[in-house]
Amino acid sequence: MTLQSPLTTDLYELNMIQAYLDRGETKEAVFEYFVRRLPARRGFLLAAGLDDALSYLEGLQFSAAEIDWLKSTGRFRHNLIDYLAAFRFTGDVHAIPEGSVCFPNEPLLRIMAPLPQAQLVETRLINILNFQTLIASKAARMVLAAPDKVLADFGLRTAHGAEAGLYSARASYIAGFGGAANVEAGQRYGVPIVGTMAHSFVQVHDDEMQAFENFARARPDGVILLIDTYDTEAGARKVVELAPKLAEDGISIRGVRIDSGDLAEGARMVRGILDEGGLTSVIILVSGGVDEDVLLNMAKAGAPIDGYGIGVSLATSIDAPAFDCAYKLQEYGGQPKRKLSAGKQTWPGRKQVWRAYDTDGRMAGDILSTETDKQPGEALIVPVMRGGKRIGTAPTLVQIRERAARDLARLPEPLRLLQDGAAYPVEVADDLRNLAAQTDAAVKR
Amino acid sequence: MTLQSPLTTDLYELNMIQAYLDRGETKEAVFEYFVRRLPARRGFLLAAGLDDALSYLEGLQFSAAEIDWLKSTGRFRHNLIDYLAAFRFTGDVHAIPEGSVCFPNEPLLRIMAPLPQAQLVETRLINILNFQTLIASKAARMVLAAPDKVLADFGLRTAHGAEAGLYSARASYIAGFGGAANVEAGQRYGVPIVGTMAHSFVQVHDDEMQAFENFARARPDGVILLIDTYDTEAGARKVVELAPKLAEDGISIRGVRIDSGDLAEGARMVRGILDEGGLTSVIILVSGGVDEDVLLNMAKAGAPIDGYGIGVSLATSIDAPAFDCAYKLQEYGGQPKRKLSAGKQTWPGRKQVWRAYDTDGRMAGDILSTETDKQPGEALIVPVMRGGKRIGTAPTLVQIRERAARDLARLPEPLRLLQDGAAYPVEVADDLRNLAAQTDAAVKR
Numbered sequence: 001m002t003l004q005s006p007l008t009t010d011l012y013e014l015n016m017i018q019a020y021l022d023r024g025e026t027k028e029a030v031f032e033y034f035v036r037r038l039p040a041r042r043g044f045l046l047a048a049g050l051d052d053a054l055s056y057l058e059g060l061q062f063s064a065a066e067i068d069w070l071k072s073t074g075r076f077r078h079n080l081i082d083y084l085a086a087f088r089f090t091g092d093v094h095a096i097p098e099g100s101v102c103f104p105n106e107p108l109l110r111i112m113a114p115l116p117q118a119q120l121v122e123t124r125l126i127n128i129l130n131f132q133t134l135i136a137s138k139a140a141r142m143v144l145a146a147p148d149k150v151l152a153d154f155g156l157r158t159a160h161g162a163e164a165g166l167y168s169a170r171a172s173y174i175a176g177f178g179g180a181a182n183v184e185a186g187q188r189y190g191v192p193i194v195g196t197m198a199h200s201f202v203q204v205h206d207d208e209m210q211a212f213e214n215f216a217r218a219r220p221d222g223v224i225l226l227i228d229t230y231d232t233e234a235g236a237r238k239v240v241e242l243a244p245k246l247a248e249d250g251i252s253i254r255g256v257r258i259d260s261g262d263l264a265e266g267a268r269m270v271r272g273i274l275d276e277g278g279l280t281s282v283i284i285l286v287s288g289g290v291d292e293d294v295l296l297n298m299a300k301a302g303a304p305i306d307g308y309g310i311g312v313s314l315a316t317s318i319d320a321p322a323f324d325c326a327y328k329l330q331e332y333g334g335q336p337k338r339k340l341s342a343g344k345q346t347w348p349g350r351k352q353v354w355r356a357y358d359t360d361g362r363m364a365g366d367i368l369s370t371e372t373d374k375q376p377g378e379a380l381i382v383p384v385m386r387g388g389k390r391i392g393t394a395p396t397l398v399q400i401r402e403r404a405a406r407d408l409a410r411l412p413e414p415l416r417l418l419q420d421g422a423a424y425p426v427e428v429a430d431d432l433r434n435l436a437a438q439t440d441a442a443v444k445r
Numbered sequence: 446m447t448l449q450s451p452l453t454t455d456l457y458e459l460n461m462i463q464a465y466l467d468r469g470e471t472k473e474a475v476f477e478y479f480v481r482r483l484p485a486r487r488g489f490l491l492a493a494g495l496d497d498a499l500s501y502l503e504g505l506q507f508s509a510a511e512i513d514w515l516k517s518t519g520r521f522r523h524n525l526i527d528y529l530a531a532f533r534f535t536g537d538v539h540a541i542p543e544g545s546v547c548f549p550n551e552p553l554l555r556i557m558a559p560l561p562q563a564q565l566v567e568t569r570l571i572n573i574l575n576f577q578t579l580i581a582s583k584a585a586r587m588v589l590a591a592p593d594k595v596l597a598d599f600g601l602r603t604a605h606g607a608e609a610g611l612y613s614a615r616a617s618y619i620a621g622f623g624g625a626a627n628v629e630a631g632q633r634y635g636v637p638i639v640g641t642m643a644h645s646f647v648q649v650h651d652d653e654m655q656a657f658e659n660f661a662r663a664r665p666d667g668v669i670l671l672i673d674t675y676d677t678e679a680g681a682r683k684v685v686e687l688a689p690k691l692a693e694d695g696i697s698i699r700g701v702r703i704d705s706g707d708l709a710e711g712a713r714m715v716r717g718i719l720d721e722g723g724l725t726s727v728i729i730l731v732s733g734g735v736d737e738d739v740l741l742n743m744a745k746a747g748a749p750i751d752g753y754g755i756g757v758s759l760a761t762s763i764d765a766p767a768f769d770c771a772y773k774l775q776e777y778g779g780q781p782k783r784k785l786s787a788g789k790q791t792w793p794g795r796k797q798v799w800r801a802y803d804t805d806g807r808m809a810g811d812i813l814s815t816e817t818d819k820q821p822g823e824a825l826i827v828p829v830m831r832g833g834k835r836i837g838t839a840p841t842l843v844q845i846r847e848r849a850a851r852d853l854a855r856l857p858e859p860l861r862l863l864q865d866g867a868a869y870p871v872e873v874a875d876d877l878r879n880l881a882a883q884t885d886a887a888v889k890r
Binding site: 004005007008009010011012013014015016018019020022023025029031066069073115119122123124126127128130131154156157158159160161162163164165166167181182183184186187193194195196197198199200201202203204206214215217218219229230231312316317318321322323325327328329332337338339340442443 | 449450452453454455456457458459460461463464465467468470474476511514518560564567568569571572573575576599601602603604605606607608609610611612626627628629631632638639640641642643644645646647648649651659660662663664674675676757761762763766767768770772773774777782783784785887888
């Protein structure tokens with residue numbers, strides 16, 4: 001149900017394909033997608049989006065209506081229209097698996113396909129990989145900041161459209177979130193869905209106590225009551241008063257949610273009231289303005305909070321709503337390529353990333369090399385698609401999530417602790433440096 | 446082709462509907478959507494997204510597969526499943542028209558519908574209106590910063606998913622952009638599509654000059670050449686050298702694009718080379734890191750730039766990637782409502798916004814009132830849907846864009862000049878203040 005229109009692309013891709021077809025320029029092109037640099041305060045990336053990217057490539061074709069519309073624009077000649085009408089992606093793809101920790105300049109994805117194919121898919125591949133990796137990387141910070149708490153994605157409403165909400169739920173679950181409020185993420189990806197109640201539910205009733213009771217009777221399994229519509233303290237006392245009455249009917253209150261005010265102070269006050277009232281197993285969830293800094297502060301303050309609903313800061317990656325990233329031509333017709341635009345040079349050719357671990361199993365450093373230049377360590381980039389078809393069975397979302405948990409556990413301690421300025425060594429191998437120099441020498445400026 | 450799954454909603458909406466249906470709580474509810482406060486440095490909002498919001502309401506229904514999936518979760522009882530299987534939105538909608546300038550606390554949209562209906566649509570309505578208004582408001586700043594330049598949305602690749610790219614193209618066109626690179630925005634909304642070429646096109650060729658010539662011959666109408674792949678100065682000189690040869694075949698170069706380096710300095714250097722070469726009518730477009738501050742600086746510097754391609758700063762609204770906004774219950778079964786959560790009080794009841802103009806036709810101030818409390822000025826909120834059907838003919842995108850141009854022209858000068866801290870007066874009428882006091886008194890805490 002995602003948008004998979006082949007028209008989700010930039011016009012310049014079609015302009016270039018027109019020019020390529022006019023001259024029969026259809027040799028194999030190699031493009032790599034990578035993040036150029038980390039946003040401020042970030043120490044690592046968590047790769048996500050590959051499965052959706054591969055689904056896009058597998059399913060990419062133009063409908064008759066889309067072809068008719070392209071014709072109607074009068075912008076394209078028959079050779080391009082015919083080419084698009086018959087289009088299927090038949091290339092190979094290599095990638096770093098989803099759920100892997102990775103770093104700038106390391107290719108997350110490599111496309112090897114006839115030039116017009118590799119060009120057509122540029123925009124949408126970046127669109128999928130940039131966003132899911134962005135959210136997984138943001139969510140991973142939150143998971144590291146609150147390792148023993150349940151985190152849930154509440155961000156659909158302020159996500160940038162429906163697909164952003166869906167991808168955010170998927171990517172944050174990969175990073176270690178417990179679930180999402182977005183129902184479609186449950187249907188589409190099997191992300192566990194979670195939900196409480198809104199202030200409007202309380203407001204509809206003349207009496208907050210009656211609202212709590214009605215909600216609990218309608219949702220007898222694991223009811224979570226929102227207690228701050230009018231006054232958080234009074235709300236907590238009503239929960240204590242209501243609990244024995246519900247217990248008579250076999251209904252237990254699982255938790256309360258606070259969505260406003262000073263969260264640490266509010267949670268402490270509410271914990272006191274619940275405990276005094278014998279509700280020691282009722283959990284406290286909070287929401288509203290939560291990000292990784294709030295999570296670290298709550299941990300430092302020892303706030304008695306069991307879980308967090310996280311919305312806008314997660315689903316928009318609010319401190320850094322996009323990566324500086326690129327999908328660059330690295331080779332054409334067997335010749336390595338790179339651009340030299342001021343401040344935007346890239347490493348040419350097909351590449352591999354090698355990762356070393358120390359004796360504790362922690363990540364010790366990466367080497368970026370040419371594809372065939374074997375270096376010590378684990379090779380991260382693996383084949384995932386051949387001739388337009390996936391290789392082997394795609395990992396499940398749970399398997400991807402397990403990989404992420406494993407990789408996050410192997411981060412060097414300063415990165416795990418989200419220390420500002422913590423850096424990870426990525427070395428460029430000599431062979432790759434030599435290739436860059438040779439590539440530059442071959443360009444007729 | 447947008448995601449219009451009815452499952453694009455938060456689980457808590459379904460939880461609440463279950464409780465409402467269990468108790469027959471289906472009286473008319475009135476919800477209003479509004480932005481709570483402006484982000485830093487912002488002075489106004491530009492309303493957008495209404496047409497997509499109304500299309501969502503009109504088309505909202507559950508497929509058999511979606512109903513089966515909801516059943517399979519085991520979370521919902523038969524009464525809810527049956528209700529959803531037969532669901533259609535039958536309510537009324539009032540709204541501020543798209544393309545209108547507006548301000549915090551002014552309802553952009555009011556839903557009047559049976560409570561479960563009004564609740565189900567909450568998440569997706571916020572999702573559409575928050576994002577399109579966000580982008581239109583950001584784009585309007587860019588248009589005001591560069592009123593005589595052509596601006597184009599290049600943001601699809603780093604937009605948050607395909608729908609974000611599509612909505613960004615629509616919203617920025619409303620605000621006054623000239624077009625977008627996103628091909629689907631052309632097909633779907635009729636947004637003018639624009640495009641040049643990528644660095645990869647130049648890199649594919651062994652010789653940059655040959656690349657320029659091949660591209661020009663393939664795209665003879667209005668070709669724009671990207672000249673910074675290796676060296677901007679050399680690129681510009683090649684354009685001068687190539688132009689006479691192309692002219693022999695009736696092909697004229699419309700412009701060049703620079704995507705890196707110091708944009709003002711680069712443009713000045715390139716303008717000099719082009720003019721010296723007799724190419725005074727060849728325009729200069731730039732891209733890369735452009736936002737409204739860059740546009741203001743380029744204007745101040747008198748940089749000879751004719752147009753801008755704007756990507757990530759537009760399509761993510763990078764300085765403020767979401768509004769603090771709300772969809773709040775204002776009335777239920779004829780009783781006004783509001784929540785009192787710490788720091789989050791809202792104005793109750795159905796409201797109207799009245800706008801006064803000074804003798805020059807500039808906006809002079811707004812009054813927020815109860816719906817029936819007539820105040821001086823123009824009433825901004827109008828009926829747009831009745832009984833689930835649109836009222837009258839929807840305005841075209843061009844008409845919406847004209848309204849935006851008119852409203853942006855009527856902004857007070859400090860807001861038009863994007864002066865930090867410039868504020869606009871929005872007064873709350875006495876009747877509305879009284880209603881709030883009465884509403885609070887009626888709540889049983």
